[in-house]
Amino acid sequence: MNIVIAGGSGGIGSAFVEVLARRPDVEKIIATCNSHSSALDDAKVIWQPLDLTDEAAIGDWAAQTDEIDWLINATGILHTPAQGPEKSVRQIDPAFFLMNMSINALPALLLAKHLHGKFRHGRPAVFATISARVGSIEDNRLGGWVSYRASKAALNMSLRTLAIEWRRTLPNVAVVALHPGTTDTALSKPFQRNVPHGQLFTPGYSVNCMLSVLEKLKPADSGQFLAFDGERLPW
Numbered sequence: 001m002n003i004v005i006a007g008g009s010g011g012i013g014s015a016f017v018e019v020l021a022r023r024p025d026v027e028k029i030i031a032t033c034n035s036h037s038s039a040l041d042d043a044k045v046i047w048q049p050l051d052l053t054d055e056a057a058i059g060d061w062a063a064q065t066d067e068i069d070w071l072i073n074a075t076g077i078l079h080t081p082a083q084g085p086e087k088s089v090r091q092i093d094p095a096f097f098l099m100n101m102s103i104n105a106l107p108a109l110l111l112a113k114h115l116h117g118k119f120r121h122g123r124p125a126v127f128a129t130i131s132a133r134v135g136s137i138e139d140n141r142l143g144g145w146v147s148y149r150a151s152k153a154a155l156n157m158s159l160r161t162l163a164i165e166w167r168r169t170l171p172n173v174a175v176v177a178l179h180p181g182t183t184d185t186a187l188s189k190p191f192q193r194n195v196p197h198g199q200l201f202t203p204g205y206s207v208n209c210m211l212s213v214l215e216k217l218k219p220a221d222s223g224q225f226l227a228f229d230g231e232r233l234p235w
């Protein structure tokens, strides 16, 4: 299998790279990184710097990429060194809102736009993006974090729309949104105090759970929003 991990330098992305590199059925992993690369050095893994908000860079990079069996997009932000997610809509800052949109929602669409030809091999394939349960409109009972929630809801709608389009044009591909569970990474670090005991996953645990879900996927499952344990989440 040829695999692309977009955002391979992140907590969850690097765990995907590490776990998949150990599998004998995986031939090659292209892992993209943005501001920093990973310490993981493995003969199967090719690290490539890529800003996933830069369409021209994605186009140039995609043109050099081989056929893809699985693409997993693990890019995202929740906070910056200067700003955290909002507690109230009174805290809305247009630049932070748009940054959430451009990093959490847009990359999946740009990857689909520039890589669709790499899935035209006819073998069952996967186009998965890490979303978040808090992006579910129906499941939103707590409020808050409006830029992050809205960007993940936009991502979810983008993936659902892509799944419908690719059902016609690329029927071998399962397009899915995944919820990883609360996972111990830089993204969740400032918000881990209130996580109930036993519900903060290591990246390795979360990734192994999500891989069990991906392994069972068939092209007919395209268009679903799935949690780490396989639960089908409401959009």
Ligand SMILES: NC(=O)c1ccc[n+]([C@@H]2O[C@H](COP(=O)([O-])OP(=O)(O)OC[C@H]3O[C@@H](n4cnc5c(N)ncnc54)[C@H](OP(=O)(O)O)[C@@H]3O)[C@@H](O)[C@H]2O)c1
Binding pocket: 007, 008, 009, 010, 011, 012, 013, 033, 034, 035, 036, 037, 050, 051, 052, 053, 074, 075, 076, 077, 078, 103, 130, 131, 132, 133, 179, 180, 181, 182, 183, 184, 185, 186, 187, 188
């Ligand atoms: N951790 C959780 O509890 C949790 C829960 C629900 C959903 N999620 C989702 O899981 C995904 C992975 O999050 P994580 O916890 O692994 O966070 P993380 O450790 O902060 O990783 C985020 C990744 O996004 C990349 N990234 C940010 N801006 C980018 C850009 N412009 N271009 C390319 N890459 C960019 C980062 O690259 P650099 O570091 O190289 O800049 C990094 O690889 C995110 O979509 C997040 O929303 C996480």
